[in-house]
Amino acid sequence: MKTKKMNPKNRRLSSGLRKQTNKQSIHVKGNWKAIDLDPSLFSEEGLEGLVCFEELTSYSLIDSEKAATKAAKELKKEKKKTKKRKVSEGEQESGEQADVESKEGGNTTEPAKKKAKKKKNKKLAAKESVQPGDASVEDASVGEEGEKNETATEDTSKDSSAISSEHDAQSKPSKKKNKKKNKKKKQKQQIEKKATPEEKPDSESPSSECQVPEKVKSSPDKVTKAPKKQVKNWTNAALSGSDVKNADVSAWKDLFVPSDVLKALSSLGFGSPTPIQALTLPPAIRDRMDILGAAETGSGKTLAFGIPIIHTILEWRKGSERRADDNKEPATELESLYLPAVDESTIAESTAGSSAQSASEQDGEGNVEAEEEEGESSAEQDRGESEEDASEGEHSAEEDDEDTRLGCVKVIENAEFDFDTAAEKEKPAGGKNQPLLGLVLTPTRELAVQVKHHIDAVAKFTDIKTAIVVGGMAQEKQRRMLKRRPEIIIATPGRLWDLIKEKHPHLTNLRQLKCLVIDEADRMVERGHFAELDSLLEMLNTVHFNPMRQTFVFSATLTMARSMPIRLLQKKKKNLDKRNQLEILMERVGIKSKPKIVDLTRKEATVETLTETRIHCQKEEKDFFLYYFLLQYPGRTMVFANSIDCIKRLNSLLVILDCTPLPLHANMHQKQRLKNLERFAERDSCILLTTDVAARGLDIPNVQHVIHYQVPRTSETYVHRSGRTARATKQGLSMLLIGPDDVMNFKKIYKTLGKDEELPMFPIESKCMETIKERVNLARKIEKVEFHNSRQKQHNSWFKQAAEALEVDLDDELLIGRANDEDADREQQKMVKGMKKHLKHLISLPVFKNVIKTRYPTQMGKLSLPHMPLAGVESALTHVSMEKNRQKLKKHVPSQRKNKRQKKEEQQQ
Numbered sequence: 001m002k003t004k005k006m007n008p009k010n011r012r013l014s015s016g017l018r019k020q021t022n023k024q025s026i027h028v029k030g031n032w033k034a035i036d037l038d039p040s041l042f043s044e045e046g047l048e049g050l051v052c053f054e055e056l057t058s059y060s061l062i063d064s065e066k067a068a069t070k071a072a073k074e075l076k077k078e079k080k081k082t083k084k085r086k087v088s089e090g091e092q093e094s095g096e097q098a099d100v101e102s103k104e105g106g107n108t109t110e111p112a113k114k115k116a117k118k119k120k121n122k123k124l125a126a127k128e129s130v131q132p133g134d135a136s137v138e139d140a141s142v143g144e145e146g147e148k149n150e151t152a153t154e155d156t157s158k159d160s161s162a163i164s165s166e167h168d169a170q171s172k173p174s175k176k177k178n179k180k181k182n183k184k185k186k187q188k189q190q191i192e193k194k195a196t197p198e199e200k201p202d203s204e205s206p207s208s209e210c211q212v213p214e215k216v217k218s219s220p221d222k223v224t225k226a227p228k229k230q231v232k233n234w235t236n237a238a239l240s241g242s243d244v245k246n247a248d249v250s251a252w253k254d255l256f257v258p259s260d261v262l263k264a265l266s267s268l269g270f271g272s273p274t275p276i277q278a279l280t281l282p283p284a285i286r287d288r289m290d291i292l293g294a295a296e297t298g299s300g301k302t303l304a305f306g307i308p309i310i311h312t313i314l315e316w317r318k319g320s321e322r323r324a325d326d327n328k329e330p331a332t333e334l335e336s337l338y339l340p341a342v343d344e345s346t347i348a349e350s351t352a353g354s355s356a357q358s359a360s361e362q363d364g365e366g367n368v369e370a371e372e373e374e375g376e377s378s379a380e381q382d383r384g385e386s387e388e389d390a391s392e393g394e395h396s397a398e399e400d401d402e403d404t405r406l407g408c409v410k411v412i413e414n415a416e417f418d419f420d421t422a423a424e425k426e427k428p429a430g431g432k433n434q435p436l437l438g439l440v441l442t443p444t445r446e447l448a449v450q451v452k453h454h455i456d457a458v459a460k461f462t463d464i465k466t467a468i469v470v471g472g473m474a475q476e477k478q479r480r481m482l483k484r485r486p487e488i489i490i491a492t493p494g495r496l497w498d499l500i501k502e503k504h505p506h507l508t509n510l511r512q513l514k515c516l517v518i519d520e521a522d523r524m525v526e527r528g529h530f531a532e533l534d535s536l537l538e539m540l541n542t543v544h545f546n547p548m549r550q551t552f553v554f555s556a557t558l559t560m561a562r563s564m565p566i567r568l569l570q571k572k573k574k575n576l577d578k579r580n581q582l583e584i585l586m587e588r589v590g591i592k593s594k595p596k597i598v599d600l601t602r603k604e605a606t607v608e609t610l611t612e613t614r615i616h617c618q619k620e621e622k623d624f625f626l627y628y629f630l631l632q633y634p635g636r637t638m639v640f641a642n643s644i645d646c647i648k649r650l651n652s653l654l655v656i657l658d659c660t661p662l663p664l665h666a667n668m669h670q671k672q673r674l675k676n677l678e679r680f681a682e683r684d685s686c687i688l689l690t691t692d693v694a695a696r697g698l699d700i701p702n703v704q705h706v707i708h709y710q711v712p713r714t715s716e717t718y719v720h721r722s723g724r725t726a727r728a729t730k731q732g733l734s735m736l737l738i739g740p741d742d743v744m745n746f747k748k749i750y751k752t753l754g755k756d757e758e759l760p761m762f763p764i765e766s767k768c769m770e771t772i773k774e775r776v777n778l779a780r781k782i783e784k785v786e787f788h789n790s791r792q793k794q795h796n797s798w799f800k801q802a803a804e805a806l807e808v809d810l811d812d813e814l815l816i817g818r819a820n821d822e823d824a825d826r827e828q829q830k831m832v833k834g835m836k837k838h839l840k841h842l843i844s845l846p847v848f849k850n851v852i853k854t855r856y857p858t859q860m861g862k863l864s865l866p867h868m869p870l871a872g873v874e875s876a877l878t879h880v881s882m883e884k885n886r887q888k889l890k891k892h893v894p895s896q897r898k899n900k901r902q903k904k905e906e907q908q909q
C-alpha cells in the first residue's frame with residue numbers, strides 16, 4: 001500500500017516492518033501490479049493518505065541472515081582469489097623487490113586492513129540480503145548510499161542532482177567522497193596519460209581533425225577519454241532522449257566538427273545535424289564568421305553555437321602547445337601584441353562609468369516597462385505585478401544567506417573540489433594563465449544551467465571546463481569555481497557583472513575571449529531588461545575589445561526583434577523593417593564585420609508540428625476550462641500566465657482540486673525552481689504552472705501541451721511559450737484561453753504572426769462542464785477563504801512584530817478582520833474543513849454521473865473509476881484533428897448535397 005505522506009505513527013510502523021524484513025525478506029520474482037480502487041475509498045475517514053494498492057504477482061521468502069552470511073563468505077572467497085592473483089602478478093612483474101615491498105606493506109597495515117575489509121564485507125552482505133537476487137557488489141554500494149539517505153526526505157535526495165552535471169558531481173557523504181576521490185584521481189591520471197603529446201592525434205591539419213574518425217564509425221565505444229558520469233536532471237533526460245545510441249555520424253563529416261565532439265554526438269545518438277547546425281557550423285568553424293542565427297524553437301540552436309566554441313578552444317590549446325614548444329610568449333599574452341595593455345584602473349573606471357549609466361538607463365526604461373505593464377495587467381484575478389524574467393541585479397546580503405542554504409551551488413562546489421587535495425583546489429586545471437575563451441549569456445538561470453549541460457554533453461570527451469555564473473546561487477562558491485579558470489562560462493548578465501565589478505581574476509582580462517554568445521538575443525538586448533548587459537557589451541567593445549572575437553547571436557524570434565516596446569513604436573509610427581531591426585541588434589551586440597545570417601524561421605514563426613487552438617470564454621470561466629483540460633488530457637502540460645500572483649492562485653486552486661501542480665516563478669528560491677523543473681521532467685503526467693521565466697529555451701522532453709492561461713503580451717513570447725512543446729520534430733498542442741481582456745493581445749499576435757488560417761476552437765465535451773464547475777466553484781471558495789486568511793495573518797503578524805520591536809501598544813484598529821475573535825476563527829476553520837470534505841467527495845464521484853452507476857466491481861472484476869470520457873483514451877491532438885475533419889465534412893457535405901440537387905434539377909430541365 002502506498003501512502004502520500006507518512007505520519008510519524010506510520011513511520012514507526014514501517015521501521016518495524018523493515019526490522020522484520022531484515023530477518024525475512026522477499027525475493028521479487030514477478031512484478032508489482034496496481035489494483036484499481038473504488039474512488040470513494042479515498043475519501044473515507046482514516047484513509048486520506050492512501051494513494052494506491054499494489055500487488056506483487058510472484059515472490060519467494062528468504063532468510064536474509066543466512067543470505068547475508070552466505071554472501072559474505074562468497075565475497076571473502078572472491079577477495080582472497082583476487083588478492084592471490086594480484087600478488088602472483090606482482091611477483092611476475094617486479095620480482096624480488098615487489099615481493100619485499102608487499103611483505104613490508106603487509107606487516108604494517110594488514111590487521112587494520114583486515115578489520116576494514118571484514119566490516120565492509122559485513123555491510124555489503126547485509127545490503128545484498130535486503131535486496132536479494134542478483135545484486136552485485138556495485139549494486140550493494142548503491143544500496144548503501146540509499147540506506148544512508150533513508151531518513152532524508154525525497155527533496156534532499158533530489159537536491160543533489162538538481163543542477164549537477166558531468167562536471168559537477170553531487171554532494172555525497174564523506175565516505176563516498178573518499179571513494180570518489182580515488183576514482184576520480186585514477187580517471188584524471190588516465191586522462192593525463194592519454195593526453196601526452198605522443199599519443200595525441202596529429203592536430204596540425206584542420207582537415208584531419210574534422211574528418212569522421214574511423215573509431216566513431218566502427219566502434220564508438222572505444223574512446224580515448226573517459227566520459228564523466230551522467231547525473232539525473234531534466235537536461236540529461238532530453239539529451240538521452242534518442243533511442244539510437246552510438247549512431248553513425250558520417251552525416252556531420254563536412255561540418256568541421258572536432259573528432260572528440262563527433263564521438264560525443266555519436267554516443268548521444270545525434271546521427272545527423274539539424275538544419276540550423278548544418279548551415280551554421282561551416283561558416284562558424286571554418287570561416288570563423290560572426291553568426292546571426294534564427295531558427296524555430298527546439299531546432300538545436302544550442303549546439304549550433306556550442307560546437308564552434310568547443311572547436312575554438314581545442315584549436316587554441318593546440319596553438320598554445322605549439323607556442324610553448326617553440327618557446328614563444330605564453331599563449332595568454334599573444335593577443336595583446338596588437339591590443340592595448342589592460343590597465344586595472346581603466347577597468348575600474350569602465351565598470352563604474354557603465355554601471356552609473358546603466359542604472360540611469362534602467363530607470364528610464366524601467367518606467368516605460370512599468371507603464372506598459374500597468375496598462376495591461378488590470379485583471380482582477382491577477383493579484384500582483386508582472387514579473388521580469390531573471391531579476392539579476394538584486395543580490396542582497398539576505399539573498400546570499402539564502403544562497404548558502406539553497407544548496408544548488410553546494411553541488412557544483414563539491415563537484416569542482418571533490419577529488420583534489422586542498423592545495424590542488426585552488427589550482428586552475430588549465431594553468432594560472434588560462435584565459436576565459438567562451439562566454440554564453442542567457443536571459444534566465446534555468447536556461448544557463450541547461451546550456452551548460454548541453455555543452456558539457458558534447459564536450460564530454462574533451463577536458464574543457466564549463467561553469468555557470470547566475471543569480472540566486474551562492475556568490476562565494478561561484479567565485480571559487482571561477483578560480484579553476486574554466487574555459488567557458490555560461491552566465492546571466494547580473495551576477496556576471498557583479499563578479500566583473502569586483503575584479504575576479506578570471507574576469508579581469510576579457511580581451512582573450514574568443515567566442516561570445518548572446519542566446520535569446522532579442523530578449524537580452526530589449527532595452528531596460530538587462531542593464532548589466534549593456535555595461536558588459538560596452539566593456540567588451542571598448543577596453544576589452546578583441547578584433548578576433550567571434551560573436552554568435554541566436555533566437556527563434558531574432559527576425560522579429562524590436563528595439564523598443566511595440567506600443568511606443570506604433571506611437572512614433574516607426575515602421576522598422578526586418579533588416580533594420582537586425583542592424584540595430586548587431587550594433588548593440590557589437591558585431592562589426594559582416595556576419596553570416598542564417599534565418600530558418602517560417603512566416604508564422606511557430607513550429608509546423610505545433611497544433612494551435614483556442615477557447616473563447618469569460619475570465620471567470622478560464623478555471624473551468626483549465627481544470628477540464630487537465631482532467632481530460634493527462635500528460636506533461638505547461639500552463640503559462642502573465643503574473644506571479646496568477647500562478648500562485650492557480651497553484652492553490654489546483655492543489656485544492658488534487659491536481660498536484662508544480663509552480664515556477666521568479667519569486668521562488670532558485671533551488672525550488674530547479675527542483676520543480678526536474679520533477680516536472682520526471683513525471684509522465686504533470687502540470688507546471690509558470691510565468692514567462694520558463695518561456696524561453698527550456699528543453700524539457702515530451703511536453704505535450706502548452707496552455708496560455710492568459711494571452712501573452714507579445715508575439716515573441718507566444719512563439720517561445722508554445723515552443724516548449726512540439727520540439728525536435730515532435731508533435732505538440734497549444735491552447736489559448738482568451739477572455740475579454742485578452743482579445744486585443746490575441747488579435748495583435750495573430751496579425752504579427754500572419755496566420756492565414758483561423759486558429760481552431762478547442763473541442764469541449766459540454767456534458768462534463770456541470771460537474772467541473774461544481775468542483776471548481778467549491779475549490780475557489782476554499783481558496784478565497786484560505787488566501788484571505790493568510791493575507792490577514794501576514795498583515796497582522798507584521799504589525800504585531802513591529803509593535804513589539806518598537807515597544808509600543810498596538811492599536812487594534814490597525815489589524816484586519818476579527819484578529820481577536822477566536823470563536824469566529826474556529827467557526828471558519830470548521831467551515832473550510834467541511835467544504836474540503838465535500839470537495840473530496842465530489843472529486844471521488846465520476847464526472848458523468850449517469851455513466852458509472854455502481855461503486856462495486858463489474859462482472860469483469862474491475863472497479864469503475866471516475867474517468868473523464870477521453871482521459872487516457874484519446875489525446876488532445878487526436879481529438880482536435882478529428883474535430884477538424886468533422887468540421888470540414890460538415891462544410892463539405894451541404895455543398896455536395898447542393899451540387900447534387902443542382903445536377904438533378906439540370907437533368908430534369
Ligand SMILES: Nc1ncnc2c1ncn2[C@@H]1O[C@H](COP(=O)(O)OP(=O)(O)OP(=O)(O)O)[C@@H](O)[C@H]1O
Binds near residue numbers: 298
Ligand atoms: N543533431 C541533433 N540530433 C538530434 N537531436 C538534437 C540535435 N541537436 C540538438 N538536438 C536536441 O534537440 C533538442 C532541442 O535543442 P535546443 O534546446 O538546442 O533547441 P533550440 O533551438 O535552442 O530551442 P529554443 O529556441 O526553444 O531555445 C534538445 O533536446 C537537443 O538535445
